Amino acid sequence: MSKATLAEQTLLLDHGSGGQASNRLIGSLFFKYFDNPILNAMNDAARLEIVGPLSMSTDSYTVDPIFFPGGDIGTLAVHGTVNDVAMMGARPKYLSCGFILEEGLPMETLERIVASMANAANEAGVTIVTGDTKVVPRGAVDKVFINTTGIGEIFASPAPTGSSAQPGDAVLVSGTMGDHGLTVLSGREGLNFATDIKSDSAPLNHMVEALISQIGDIHVLRDPTRGGLATTLNEIAGQSGVCINLREGDVPVRESVRNGCSFLGLDPLYLANEGKLICILPQEKAQAALELMRSMPYGADAAQVGTVRNGDDGPGKAGQVVLETPLGGHRLLAMLEGEQLPRIC
Amino acid sequence: MNVAESFRDPALCKGLLERLHSELDQPLRFMEVCGTHTVAIFQSGLRPLLPEGITHLSGPGCPVCVTHESEVAAFLDLAGRDDVILATFGDLMRVPGPKGRNLKLAKAEGARIEIVYSPIDALQLAIKNPGDTVVFLGVGFETTAPTIAGTVLMAKQQGLNNFKVLSFHKLVPPALKVLLDDPECAIDSFLLPGHVSTILGLEPYQFVAQNYKTPGVITGFDPVDILESLLIMVEQRKKEDYSIVNQYKRAVSDSGNARAREVMFSVFETADALWRGVGCIPESGLVFRDEFSNFDALKALDITVTEAPPTPGCKCGEVLKGKMQPGDCPLFGKGCTPAKPVGPCMVSTEGSCAAYYKYSV
Ligand code: SF4
Numbered sequence: 001m002s003k004a005t006l007a008e009q010t011l012l013l014d015h016g017s018g019g020q021a022s023n024r025l026i027g028s029l030f031f032k033y034f035d036n037p038i039l040n041a042m043n044d045a046a047r048l049e050i051v052g053p054l055s056m057s058t059d060s061y062t063v064d065p066i067f068f069p070g071g072d073i074g075t076l077a078v079h080g081t082v083n084d085v086a087m088m089g090a091r092p093k094y095l096s097c098g099f100i101l102e103e104g105l106p107m108e109t110l111e112r113i114v115a116s117m118a119n120a121a122n123e124a125g126v127t128i129v130t131g132d133t134k135v136v137p138r139g140a141v142d143k144v145f146i147n148t149t150g151i152g153e154i155f156a157s158p159a160p161t162g163s164s165a166q167p168g169d170a171v172l173v174s175g176t177m178g179d180h181g182l183t184v185l186s187g188r189e190g191l192n193f194a195t196d197i198k199s200d201s202a203p204l205n206h207m208v209e210a211l212i213s214q215i216g217d218i219h220v221l222r223d224p225t226r227g228g229l230a231t232t233l234n235e236i237a238g239q240s241g242v243c244i245n246l247r248e249g250d251v252p253v254r255e256s257v258r259n260g261c262s263f264l265g266l267d268p269l270y271l272a273n274e275g276k277l278i279c280i281l282p283q284e285k286a287q288a289a290l291e292l293m294r295s296m297p298y299g300a301d302a303a304q305v306g307t308v309r310n311g312d313d314g315p316g317k318a319g320q321v322v323l324e325t326p327l328g329g330h331r332l333l334a335m336l337e338g339e340q341l342p343r344i345c
Numbered sequence: 346m347n348v349a350e351s352f353r354d355p356a357l358c359k360g361l362l363e364r365l366h367s368e369l370d371q372p373l374r375f376m377e378v379c380g381t382h383t384v385a386i387f388q389s390g391l392r393p394l395l396p397e398g399i400t401h402l403s404g405p406g407c408p409v410c411v412t413h414e415s416e417v418a419a420f421l422d423l424a425g426r427d428d429v430i431l432a433t434f435g436d437l438m439r440v441p442g443p444k445g446r447n448l449k450l451a452k453a454e455g456a457r458i459e460i461v462y463s464p465i466d467a468l469q470l471a472i473k474n475p476g477d478t479v480v481f482l483g484v485g486f487e488t489t490a491p492t493i494a495g496t497v498l499m500a501k502q503q504g505l506n507n508f509k510v511l512s513f514h515k516l517v518p519p520a521l522k523v524l525l526d527d528p529e530c531a532i533d534s535f536l537l538p539g540h541v542s543t544i545l546g547l548e549p550y551q552f553v554a555q556n557y558k559t560p561g562v563i564t565g566f567d568p569v570d571i572l573e574s575l576l577i578m579v580e581q582r583k584k585e586d587y588s589i590v591n592q593y594k595r596a597v598s599d600s601g602n603a604r605a606r607e608v609m610f611s612v613f614e615t616a617d618a619l620w621r622g623v624g625c626i627p628e629s630g631l632v633f634r635d636e637f638s639n640f641d642a643l644k645a646l647d648i649t650v651t652e653a654p655p656t657p658g659c660k661c662g663e664v665l666k667g668k669m670q671p672g673d674c675p676l677f678g679k680g681c682t683p684a685k686p687v688g689p690c691m692v693s694t695e696g697s698c699a700a701y702y703k704y705s706v
Pocket of ligand 1: 660662664675676677682688690692698
């Protein structure tokens with residue numbers, strides 16, 4: 001950050017006071033990067049042009065470390081909310097963002113984050129229309145927390161929901177599993193065993209739009225973030241009252257992620273993803289959907305990983321996810337209990 | 346196909362499974378000693394594919410599972426001290442101690458607990474926090490003990506006075522002896538732990554075959570490893586010719602790792618130890634040698650391990666000894682689930698009760 005644009009190099013409590021220092025911060029940082037007519041109007045609230053039905057989602061981001069290979073807390077805060085809004089079969093349009101910042105944070109760090117948020121919003125085609133900044137005493141938060149709320153227009157009819165999976169449907173994923181989770185974990189602990197892994201943090205709204213408009217009849221769209229593929233599929237199986245059969249050998253996982261996981265005793269199926277989606281649709285449309293995803297920037301490794309079954313035919317009950325191993329054996333793929341913790345030996 | 350994949354090759358496994366089905370001519374109760382094997386057998390989906398005559402038992406080889414209630418009480422005691430930072434591997438966080446308390450809860454209540462990935466990280470923590478005492482929770486078997494001993498040697502070299510280890514290490518071979526001496530256990534053969542054996546080699550297991558006429562196969566964690574080992578057991582029992590076989594030659598040398606053993610025994614010596622669910626096993630633990638008492642958290646911080654009563658209703662001991670399958674414990678899946686574990690077998694990701702609960706369709 002150049003001294004000409006901002007005299008202060010360190011964030012002080014003053015910057016959250018609502019007075020002069022706040023104004024300088026907002027003017028020289030947020031307005032500079034998020035620049036758009038709605039924000040620039042500087043009213044108490046944003047005036048939006050939007051028609052219903054609407055999809056709305058909010059999430060708070062507290063990732064540690066705040067910078068990691070493939071992204072940072074800012075890109076996550078945009079991608080995470082954009083993707084959640086999109087999974088309802090919606091076009092995300094507007095975002096709000098609230099910052100809770102720790103006193104003493106280098107201004108440069110904040111600027112990097114704001115700049116990547118602006119880029120991420122740009123790529124996703126959403127506008128950051130309102131925001132808030134609070135600065136809290138040192139130690140009250142860990143560097144920076146960001147909340148984003150997104151709103152979008154639902155254009156799919158009927159809109160995909162977690163309760164619409166039907167027996168006979170195909171279960172697709174848009175790419176490799178576990179990249180984000182393992183990146184953040186190894187970043188946090190300074191583990192250098194997996195140098196070539198990076199977060200998959202990415203906006204998926206363009207892919208969602210293409211799937212709905214070009215393929216159609218999409219029953220379920222979900223992004224397997226925290227808890228990973230296993231947990232999200234369990235939620236869908238429960239909501240839809242079906243059994244999901246996941247074929248382990250077909251789930252794409254990068255070799256480096258697999259190795260890192262086996263070293264730490266973690267399971268990639270439970271690791272978070274920030275740029276992947278699960279798409280459940282009739283089997284006869286699966287091939288076309290896969291080809292479409294693979295032709296798009298974030299879908300190169302798209303694959304069919306399983307099928308939806310009735311609870312009564314085959315191993316497993318309604319509400320369960322059954323994993324078919326490469327050996328042809330079956331086991332339950334349960335929801336994660338607590339967080340995954342690395343093991344002793 | 347690379348080497349690693351070939352040990353998971355479905356076609357190869359299918360062939361081995363067929364051979365196992367045709368060659369099994371008498372029931373076989375096998376126990377895997379190691380928790381990583383338990384999980385490997387479940388995760389690969391192998392369990393339901395094994396011949397009916399094969400009974401699979403999970404043994405006492407998950408370090409978290411065998412950590413005694415009174416040892417957990419000692420962790421919790423330390424976690425309550427102001428000037429102490431506990432450094433631990435992650436999987437100890439959820440182990441219930443007396444009254445169901447655990448380190449996770451202690452951390453939420455303000456105890457300073459850091460999850461580390463190696464004892465070296467704990468040493469770094471001690472260097473960074475000279476005003477505090479960093480206590481590393483030394484739980485585990487022969488696999489982890491040498492690295493921890495090595496870290497103690499480093500701390501000594503650097504003259505670090507604020508680094509301590511609470512050594513509750515356990516040794517695998519003495520536990521096998523307890524199982525073999527107990528007629529109720531009725532174990533026909535052992536799948537011996539791959540990781541532990543990289544240190545031990547074959548020698549410490551020889552008594553299993555020689556004195557107890559029981560086959561033991563050191564094996565890896567892929568389905569091909571496990572199936573090959575089962576075939577070796579079946580064959581040995583047919584011929585009534587018992588030995589310890591190293592199936593896992595790609596990782597384990599027959600003589601183990603002499604240097605690691607040397608380091609381990611330069612810092613520690615054997616002593617009796619408490620095993621959860623089993624009780625006291627002679628010469629099955631590792632305590633600090635006198636020269637290193639400065640690093641011994643027990644002595645330096647004046648901790649007394651008072652024997653806590655076993656958890657009421659929990660059948661972990663029976664499960665660990667192969668006398669009972671997890672599903673037969675009256676609490677299984679009812680009073681005891683991974684969300685609300687009563688015994689350690691349900692806590693650890695490598696515990697047998699947790700594995701049954703999580704993976705059985
Ligand atoms: S089910 Fe629970 S109480 Fe029963 S043996 Fe297993 S861990 Fe112990």
